[in-house]
Amino acid sequence: MSSERDKASKDDGRGAPRRGSLVVVGTGIRTVGHLTMEAVAWIKQADKVLYVVGDPIAEAMLKELNPQGAESLTVLYAEGKPRIDTYNQMVERTLACVRSGMLTCMACYGHPGVFVYPSHESIRRARAEGYAARMLPGISAEDCLFADLGIDPGISGCQSFEATDFLLNSRACDPTSSLVLWQIGVVGDATFKPMGYDLSAMPLLVERLLSIYPATHTMYLYEAAVFHGCEPVIRPITAHQLTTEPLSAGYTLYIPPAYPRTSDLPTYYRMKALIAGAKVASGAAIG
Amino acid sequence: MAEPKGGVEGKSVGEGSAAPPDEFRRFLVALAVDPAKLGAFLKDPDEVMKAAGISDVDRIILKSGYPAAIHARLSGQKLAFTPAVAIPALVVDLVRPPEGAEGEAQPVVRTSGQWAQPAPWSVAMYPNIPLPIFPQVQPQIFPQVHPQLVIHPQIYPQIHPIFPQVHPLVYPQVSPYGG
Numbered sequence: 425m426s427s428e429r430d431k432a433s434k435d436d437g438r439g440a441p442r443r444g445s446l447v448v449v450g451t452g453i454r455t456v457g458h459l460t461m462e463a464v465a466w467i468k469q470a471d472k473v474l475y476v477v478g479d480p481i482a483e484a485m486l487k488e489l490n491p492q493g494a495e496s497l498t499v500l501y502a503e504g505k506p507r508i509d510t511y512n513q514m515v516e517r518t519l520a521c522v523r524s525g526m527l528t529c530m531a532c533y534g535h536p537g538v539f540v541y542p543s544h545e546s547i548r549r550a551r552a553e554g555y556a557a558r559m560l561p562g563i564s565a566e567d568c569l570f571a572d573l574g575i576d577p578g579i580s581g582c583q584s585f586e587a588t589d590f591l592l593n594s595r596a597c598d599p600t601s602s603l604v605l606w607q608i609g610v611v612g613d614a615t616f617k618p619m620g621y622d623l624s625a626m627p628l629l630v631e632r633l634l635s636i637y638p639a640t641h642t643m644y645l646y647e648a649a650v651f652h653g654c655e656p657v658i659r660p661i662t663a664h665q666l667t668t669e670p671l672s673a674g675y676t677l678y679i680p681p682a683y684p685r686t687s688d689l690p691t692y693y694r695m696k697a698l699i700a701g702a703k704v705a706s707g708a709a710i711g
Numbered sequence: 712m713a714e715p716k717g718g719v720e721g722k723s724v725g726e727g728s729a730a731p732p733d734e735f736r737r738f739l740v741a742l743a744v745d746p747a748k749l750g751a752f753l754k755d756p757d758e759v760m761k762a763a764g765i766s767d768v769d770r771i772i773l774k775s776g777y778p779a780a781i782h783a784r785l786s787g788q789k790l791a792f793t794p795a796v797a798i799p800a801l802v803v804d805l806v807r808p809p810e811g812a813e814g815e816a817q818p819v820v821r822t823s824g825q826w827a828q829p830a831p832w833s834v835a836m837y838p839n840i841p842l843p844i845f846p847q848v849q850p851q852i853f854p855q856v857h858p859q860l861v862i863h864p865q866i867y868p869q870i871h872p873i874f875p876q877v878h879p880l881v882y883p884q885v886s887p888y889g890g
Contacts (some may be wrong), residue, residue: 456743464744480785485740651781652742653774 434551436475446550447529448543450536450562451475455482456652458563463531464489466560470529472521476514476542477533479650486531493529495605497542501616502635510616513540515549523556535564539586564674566604568648569583572656573678575602580681587677591629600686603679604630607647609671626667633663637682645671735769736785 450697452458467486468474472493475486485592486494500513521528533604536543537559550557559649570577581601587608597603612625640662647657661669738760742749752759760770772780805816
């Protein structure tokens with residue numbers, strides 16, 4: 425804490441106390457290759473680097489780039505503790521550093537703005553208190569999924585939900601587009617459990633999926649590779665198998681489209697007419 | 712804790728070229744933050760690892776494509792090749808008595824030669840690492856549904872600024888089914 429006070433006591437060169445600020449960066453899914461140059465620069469420059477990363481390379485990298493300021497936030501997790509409590513503690517710790525005048529860098533694995541509540545909330549509250557705060561993009565698991573499964577969301581469209589949110593909040597689903605369900609291996613369990621989550625609610629999710637998709641429709645369990653040279657996990661399954669197959673907390677469920685799209689011909693012809701009419705109007709204006 | 716020795720004739724394969732414990736981790740961190748080093752590694756991983764002083768064992772671990780082994784190594788677990796223990800097998804032969812002699816065939820016990828060693832890349836070389844639970848399949852395993860109605864995306868921006876200029880009477884004049 426003494427070093428934090430020392431840093432907070434620095435002035436901005438004009439005698440006024442230096443204002444703290446926050447920058448949130450992502451370390452990517454695979455640290456070797458996904459880390460951006462800008463993220464490296466901020467990590468090096470920061471007075472304090474608060475991090476939530478999963479792989480040992482990322483942690484070693486952060487400690488090497490900023491040996492004085494690197495501090496893990498993963499110690500805030502505890503067995504059986506509601507994750508939202510942990511996230512709020514992360515936000516509090518981050519804001520405490522910003523308020524003390526430090527250039528604070530929050531580093532999260534993947535994209536720091538994708539399925540990361542503490543990063544968005546820290547930025548929102550820092551800005552509300554008058555501090556400069558921004559987020560830099562990183563490579564998310566969804567980016568890896570598109571690359572590894574060969575999916576172009578521009579072709580079939582893509583819906584993306586957190587699995588428990590999809591189950592509980594009556595999310596509308598279009599089976600003619602791709603569907604990505606995140607945290608399928610944690611569905612229904614809002615606590616942190618390092619040795620496996622309670623998946624008692626999985627039959628409800630299966631029931632929901634079977635009301636949308638044919639029972640034989642092939643889905644894919646996916647987990648991106650974390651280390652260089654390793655292959656991603658891609659496991660074809662059916663909805664029924666979700667209740668029997670072992671699931672990792674890091675799994676994502678990708679569901680390809682089950683039906684072709686339906687063209688809206690009336691709208692198509694109306695659109696063509698609009699364009700033709702616009703050409704006529706512009707020609708008349710020129711004439 | 713002493714690193715277990717193994718390999719051919721009981722000699723550790725990494726012996727003599729063993730890097731300091733953190734060299735492996737430091738090497739991977741360097742790859743993460745230095746694009747030039749990563750580029751050299753992608754081009755010739757063996758040469759770059761050798762130049763960085765990475766031990767033979769660590770080189771095999773990194774090239775194994777086996778996440779659990781890499782994670783275990785990075786978490787401080789020291790891995791080594793399993794000792795090259797010869798596995799003797801007892802073979803029982805039934806030896807018939809010489810022709811003309813009486814009596815039944817007698818069992819004679821002998822030892823066979825040693826069994827084959829596991830291949831250097833075999834998972835069996837890392838007995839303290841759990842086996843992968845799931846078989847993996849190749850990516851790109853399902854076809855995508857192609858667009859049924861191809862409309863050039865550049866059409867859209869052209870509509871917006873001109874839209875108010877189009878007379879609404881244009882709509883009823885166009886049959887929705889192209890007639």
